[in-house]
Amino acid sequence: xxxxxxxxLQFATLNSSVQEGFWHSFSSLKLDKLGIDDSPISITxxxxxxxxxxVSNYLTLLSESLPLDExxxxxxxxxxxxxPVPGILYNTNxxxxxxxxxxxxxxxxxxxxxxxxIQSGKALEDPAVLxxxxxxxxxxxxxxxxxxxxxxxxxxxDPPASLVELxxxxxxxxxxxxxxxxxxxxxxxxxxxxxxVPFFLVSVSSDSRASIRHIKDWEACQGDHQKxxxxxxxxxxLPKYPGWxxxxxxxxxxxxxxxxxxxxxxxxxxxxxxxxNRSLVGQALVTLSSGxxxxxxxxxxxxEFNKGKQVHRSISLANSMDPKRMAVSAVDLNLKLMxxxxxxxxxxxILSSVKCLLLGAGTLGCEVARILMGWGIRNITxxxxxxxxxxxxxxxxxxxxxxxxxxxxxxxxxxLKQIYPAMESSGVIMAIPMPGHPISSQEEDSVLADxxxxxxxxxxxxxxxxxxxxxxxxxxxxxxxxxxxxxxxxADFGYDSYMVMRHGAGPTSLSDxxxxxxxxxxxxxxxxxYFCNDVVAPQDSMTDQTLGQxxxxxxxxLAPIAGALAVELLVGVLQHPLGIxxxxxxxxxxxxxxxxxxxxxxxxxQIRGSVSQFSKITLLGQASDSCTACSETVxxxxxxxxxxxxxxxxxxxxxxxxxxxKDTRCFPSxxxxxxxxxxxxVLSSIKCLLLGAGTLGCQVSRTLMDWGIRNITxxxxxxxxxxxxxxxxxxxxxxxxxxxxxxxxxxLKQIFPAMESSGVVMAIPMPGHPISRKDEDSVLADxxxxxxxxxxxxxxxxxxxxxxxxxxxxxxxxxxxxx
Numbered sequence: 165x166x167x168x169x170x171x172x173l174q175f176a177t178l179n180s181s182v183q184e185g186f187w188h189s190f191s192s193l194k195l196d197k198l199g200i201d202d203s204p205i206s207i208t209x210x211x212x213x214x215x216x217x218x219v220s221n222y223l224t225l226l227s228e229s230l231p232l233d234e235x236x237x238x239x240x241x242x243x244x245x246x247x248p249v250p251g252i253l254y255n256t257n258x259x260x261x262x263x264x265x266x267x268x269x270x271x272x273x274x275x276x277x278x279x280x281x282i283q284s285g286k287a288l289e290d291p292a293v294l295x296x297x298x299x300x301x302x303x304x305x306x307x308x309x310x311x312x313x314x315x316x317x318x319x320x321x322d323p324p325a326s327l328v329e330l331x332x333x334x335x336x337x338x339x340x341x342x343x344x345x346x347x348x349x350x351x352x353x354x355x356x357x358x359x360x361v362p363f364f365l366v367s368v369s370s371d372s373r374a375s376i377r378h379i380k381d382w383e384a385c386q387g388d389h390q391k392x393x394x395x396x397x398x399x400x401x402l403p404k405y406p407g408w409x410x411x412x413x414x415x416x417x418x419x420x421x422x423x424x425x426x427x428x429x430x431x432x433x434x435x436x437x438x439x440x441n442r443s444l445v446g447q448a449l450v451t452l453s454s455g456x457x458x459x460x461x462x463x464x465x466x467x468e469f470n471k472g473k474q475v476h477r478s479i480s481l482a483n484s485m486d487p488k489r490m491a492v493s494a495v496d497l498n499l500k501l502m503x504x505x506x507x508x509x510x511x512x513x514i515l516s517s518v519k520c521l522l523l524g525a526g527t528l529g530c531e532v533a534r535i536l537m538g539w540g541i542r543n544i545t546x547x548x549x550x551x552x553x554x555x556x557x558x559x560x561x562x563x564x565x566x567x568x569x570x571x572x573x574x575x576x577x578x579x580l581k582q583i584y585p586a587m588e589s590s591g592v593i594m595a596i597p598m599p600g601h602p603i604s605s606q607e608e609d610s611v612l613a614d615x616x617x618x619x620x621x622x623x624x625x626x627x628x629x630x631x632x633x634x635x636x637x638x639x640x641x642x643x644x645x646x647x648x649x650x651x652x653x654x655a656d657f658g659y660d661s662y663m664v665m666r667h668g669a670g671p672t673s674l675s676d677x678x679x680x681x682x683x684x685x686x687x688x689x690x691x692x693x694y695f696c697n698d699v700v701a702p703q704d705s706m707t708d709q710t711l712g713q714x715x716x717x718x719x720x721x722l723a724p725i726a727g728a729l730a731v732e733l734l735v736g737v738l739q740h741p742l743g744i745x746x747x748x749x750x751x752x753x754x755x756x757x758x759x760x761x762x763x764x765x766x767x768x769x770q771i772r773g774s775v776s777q778f779s780k781i782t783l784l785g786q787a788s789d790s791c792t793a794c795s796e797t798v799x800x801x802x803x804x805x806x807x808x809x810x811x812x813x814x815x816x817x818x819x820x821x822x823x824x825x826k827d828t829r830c831f832p833s834x835x836x837x838x839x840x841x842x843x844x845x846v847l848s849s850i851k852c853l854l855l856g857a858g859t860l861g862c863q864v865s866r867t868l869m870d871w872g873i874r875n876i877t878x879x880x881x882x883x884x885x886x887x888x889x890x891x892x893x894x895x896x897x898x899x900x901x902x903x904x905x906x907x908x909x910x911x912l913k914q915i916f917p918a919m920e921s922s923g924v925v926m927a928i929p930m931p932g933h934p935i936s937r938k939d940e941d942s943v944l945a946d947x948x949x950x951x952x953x954x955x956x957x958x959x960x961x962x963x964x965x966x967x968x969x970x971x972x973x974x975x976x977x978x979x980x981x982x983x
Contacts, residue, residue, distance in 0.1 A: 170326035173448050176400040178223060178408035179535070180209075180297075180314040180468060184481060185227035186305070187310045193230055194255070194303060195496060199504035201834075202261075204735040205253040206231065209297055210246035210749040211362070213397040214407075215433040217442065221399035223249065223297060223316070239856045247362045247397065251297040262311060262476075267467065269286055274298045275317040275464030278418035282416050292361035294412040298466075300476075301630040304883040305497045313467065313476040316408055316976065319415040320463040323451050325426075328445035330404065333429065337368070339892065341391075342440050344374035349395075349431060349438040352376040352863040362397035363413060366429050380610040382421065393445065398430035405706050406430045415462065426450055486818060491897060492586045494886035499540045512540055514738050521621055524631035525572040525643055526550070527718075528655055530562040531727030532629055534578060537890040539735055543588045544580065545625065546573040548617075557915040559720065560867040561893045564914040582896040585891040598636040599813045611814065612807050619644055627651040627734055630694065639793055640810065642693050643802060646794035651737055651744050654694045655730040656906060660719050662726040665770040666733050667693040669744045671796040690787040691769050693794040697785050719775055720870030729771050736767045748784045844872055851875040854952055855928065855973055856963030857904040858882070864961055865912060870953040875920045876912065877948070877957065878905040881927040924953065930968040951976050959983045 200207075209223045224246075227567055252272065278296050286292055299481075301312040334342055339448040343365060352364065365377040376395070377385055385392055390913050394417060400407035410428060444776060453956040467474050496512075503510045518541055522529050525548035533544055552560075552567040552575055562579040563572070573591030593899045596618060597603075622644045623630055628636045632782055638654065644665060645652035652667035660796040668691025740746040748769030766782075773780035789795055802809050832839040850873055854861050857880035865876050884892075884899040884907055895904075896913040905923030912921045928950060929943050954960055954976045960983070962970045 170328050170449055173325040173327040173775050174405055175318070175408050175411050176220065176402050176405040178316045178399060179220065180225065181222035182225045182299075182312060182314070182477075182479070184229070184479070186225040186229055187479065187481060189230050190228040190255075190310075191255075191303060191305055191308075191493065191716050193585060194305065195493065195500055198255075199500065200257055202255060202257055202393065205255070207251045207253045207299070209249040209251050211249055211295070211397070211836065212247050213362075213401055213431050213433050214399050214401045214442075215436065216401060217434075218401060220401045223295075223314070223399075225299070244608065247292070249292050249295045249297060249362075252297060253299045253301065253589060255301045255303060257302075259304070259311070262300065265300055267300065267313070270298060270300065270462055271317055271466060272453065272461070273316050274315070275319060275466075276461045278317060279319060279461045280410055281505075282419050287416055288378075288420070289807065291361050291379055293415075294363060294416060295409055306494050306611075308494075308886075310481070311476050311478045315468060316466040317464050317561070318408060318411040318466045320465060321411070321418070321450065322462065323415055326449040328425075328447040328449060330406070330444055332403070332453075333440040333443040333445045336445035337391075337440065338372065340372040341368050341374060344368070346374055346438040346440055348374040348376045353433075353438075359784075362409070364395045364396045366393040367391075368393075379416075386959075393427045393429040395429035396442070397429050397828075398432050400430070401432070401442075403442075403444070406444060414448065414450055418452055418870040422452055422539060424450060439672070467651075481508055491584060491886050495537075495540070495584065495890050498538075498887050498891070506946045507763050509748045511739060515540045515735065516542055518627060518738060519625045520734075521544070521545050521547065521625040521628045522631060523547050523628065523637075524633065525562070525576045525591070526556075526631070526633060527560050527723040528631040528727055529572075529629075530560045530576065531723050532730055533576065533653070533888070534583075534632060534893055535728055535731040536734075537580070537584055537587065539731060541584065545589070545621065546576045547594055547596070547621065548573040548576075548591070549593060558866070559723070561866055564911075565917055566914065579896075582898065585897055592617070594618070596632065596637045597640055597814055599639050600636050602815045603811075608811060611734060612811070615640070615810055622648055622650055625650070627738070628654065629734070630654045631730075638694055639813075642695060642793035643798065646693065647799050647802060649744065650735065652693070653725045653730050653734045653737075657726050658721040658724070660776040661772065661774045662722050662729075663772050664726055664729040664733060664736055665694065665785075666770075667691070667794065668792065671787075680838075692785040692787040693791060695793040696788040696791040720867045721775060725773065725775070732764070733768070733771070736764045739763055740767055749782070750891075806885055847872040848874055850959060851877070851957040853877050853879065853957035854963055855879045855961065855969075856965070857892075857893050857894070857908045857923070858888075858963070858965065860963040861904075861961075862892040862908065864963060865908065866893060866915075869916060869919070874916075874918065877921070877953065878908045879925045879926055879928070879953065880905040880923070881925060894979060924949070926950070928964065928969045929972055930966070931971055932968050947972070951980075953983055954980055957982070 177292050207225070209225055209229060211223045211511055212221060212553075214221045254265065254276065256265065274296055278287070278294060281293045295316060297311055298315040301310060301916055332712070333345070337345055345368065348366070358686065361378070361702045363379055365373060365379055365382060365385060367377055367385050368374045372389045380395070380693045383668060394413060396409050396413055398407040406428065407430060410430070413428070416427060428446050428448065430446070431438065432442045432444070433439055434442060444500060449849065470477050499512055503512065507908065520536055520543065522532060522544060525546040529546060529548065533546070536544060548571070552563045552572055553571050554568050557567065562576045566804045567575040570589070571593050572595050576587045577591040580589045585689060594614055594617060597615055603611050604821050605895050618640065622641065627648055628645050630641055632638055647670060649670040653664070654667065655664045656662070671690070698748055737743060737746060746767050749766040768782035768784075770783040771780060772783060787794060789797075792798060812914055852868055852873055852875065854865060854876060857878040861878060861880065867877070868876060880903070882903055882904050884902050886897070886900050889895045889897055889899065894908045899907040903923070903925045905925050909923040912919045926946055929947055935943050950972065960973060960977050963971055
């Protein structure tokens with residue numbers, strides 16, 4: 165019978181199994197340690213011999229595949245079913261970078277490491293390096309989608325190896341040899357994995373005794389055996405093909421020992437024990453190329469196939485994770501990106517642990533709460549006595565039309581948890597006792613109970629934000645904050661101007677914390693409070709008002725500006741090493757201010773601005789000895805007289821006069837009510853096109869609504885990510901995954917049912933982003949649609965994320981002469 169002609173030896177490809185736990189651990193590593201560092205990471209894969217008759221084994225990546233401490237690492241490698249294999253992970257920070265990676269170069273670099281290990285002899289000492297692998301990935305931690313591609317670098321034999329024969333091991337060995345080989349393999353597998361490596365020698369002596377040896381002992385095995393085979397843990401289940409690890413194994417054998425005939429043993433198992441019926445023994449012919457040298461690295465192959473194609477894989481953990489945990493991670497990612505890229509000294513722990521008390525849940529309270537969430541502050545308490553009016557939702561961003569009639573403090577808390585489920589928020593329905601608003605003797609107990617409750621609230625919070633509608637409602641909180649030495653941030657606005665300030669510390673003679681500062685010796689003075697610059701007694705500014713005076717008249721854009729500055733000021737104080745005692749800087753400071761002390765730049769005392777003048781100034785105001793709220797005399801009187809002092813101040817506005825030695829004057833109204841030439845018909849009929857429904861798009865649309873504009877069209881191609889709702893005021897956690905243009909329209913109609921709003925889900929064609937010929941018709945259709953939208957609207961707002969996405973709209977607006 166003629167001998168069978170050799171055929172080219174083919175290897176069954178190896179596949180990966182990347183467990184969810186790997187990506188969970190990697191996301192934590194990325195957020196807490198790596199940041200934007202995209203340096204390659206050494207990882208560990210785990211494999212073993214095939215143990216199923218119809219399914220090949222995988223190279224598995226688990227949570228312990230990532231760098232761990234020594235104790236955990238030792239524990240993870242003690243399992244006989246998990247043979248560790250070294251690998252490298254290249255994670256990119258953007259999807260574009262992931263797509264643009266030079267995959268062939270990366271594969272060749274890892275193949276060169278294998279070749280170098282063969283030449284240096286490292287592969288003999290640690291044969292696991294023959295199975296080196298490579299992973300490239302992009303972790304989209306906003307949406308919890310992980311794109312990845314695994315490669316198993318294989319050295320290409322030139323000329324290729326030929327297969328002479330391949331048969332079950334049970335047919336190659338005699339029954340006695342087979343029994344001995346099985347026992348030796350089982351002993352090897354059960355030994356310590358530091359010695360039981362996945363490449364080995366099978367030596368069978370003339371008396372049929374088998375032993376397993378390290379491949380580095382090849383020379384020592386010569387002459388003392390009947391059969392000597394090169395064994396390896398074969399992950400493949402196929403009866404006619406050896407597994408992928410044999411490829412590099414043959415490259416080692418050919419290079420180190422220049423063997424032309426190689427007898428190999430594909431070790432496979434059944435139920436955890438050697439199965440020689442499924443294991444294979446084969447003979448291959450390998451020829452050393454005449455031009456091959458140690459310096460010449462062979463060509464390499466090895467990128468994993470996905471459904472028959474060489475494309476990357478992806479996994480979404482959105483459905484397997486706790487939604488609240490996902491939201492926390494997504495929001496934290498935005499803050500950590502800020503520390504990675506711009507503010508490495510920013511202390512996020514301080515922000516996540518601070519407790520904020522918001523006095524007022526109106527226009528300012530809503531804006532401040534949203535921005536606090538964006539900064540990572542998770543504990544917010546609202547104090548408000550009012551209910552949501554039908555005019556509120558278009559101006560107060562935490563409410564919708566359905567909230568009308570509900571207490572603001574309750575509705576605000578409900579909305580915060582819809583936006584971000586992990587919020588620790590509570591609402592207190594309470595009126596703040598005010599001087600100049602006399603009470604009857606029957607009301608005294610109730611008012612004093614409110615006072616005690618307010619004291620307890622201020623004591624139990626780290627920062628207090630004064631955001632109420634009237635001047636007199638800020639007096640008692642200012643006094644209590646000065647007495648308790650609490651951070652107080654005050655924000656207020658008139659018709660077209662705003663003021664934001666931080667209160668200084670309490671009087672030095674009464675604050676134990678400040679005794680050692682000795683303000684006079686260090687030439688420092690205590691910063692003033694809201695009442696220091698206008699030392700008049702706060703009185704009733706609400707009684708006997710006309711309809712026009714009772715309604716707050718203010719330009720729509722003021723609250724977002726004042727609210728943002730108030731939070732920036734608070735964050736600056738929290739991050740400053742001196743905290744509440746930090747001195748005040750302004751933009752004209754000659755010494756550069758606190759830049760060296762605060763990671764956020766200067767830390768002003770007061771910020772005053774005018775939107776009609778588009779101006780802003782920073783001012784410095786020292787504490788007044790005659791202040792009606794924070795002076796030493798007033799604090800001393802409060803400490804001595806307690807509740808009686810508060811009741812006198814409430815019932816008799818002039819009570820402050822003998823205390824502060826100042827005449828009491830009436831509280832001057834600074835509300836300007838003068839725009840007779842404003843054409844409301846123009847505003848109500850105008851059609852606005854908003855290109856972009858992100859952070860800017862949400863804020864612009866809300867302010868447009870407040871100005872009476874009722875026709876708004878959104879154009880956006882993105883979807884609401886889990887990190888968006890805390891920054892983009894039209895969305896809640898339930899909107900995640902929905903197109904922004906659709907969710908924004910739905911939100912506007914919840915806020916104001918009469919809105920005429922529509923959303924267009926469309927990507928804006930951009931220069932510098934080439935398209936294929938098959939995409940041309942679709943892109944031209946988008947261009948035509950965008951042109952029609954611009955033609956049919958009166959004003960176009962360019963609010964997109966990138967510069968190039970604004971080019972085509974700019975051209976079309978210029979062509980159509982649109983605003």
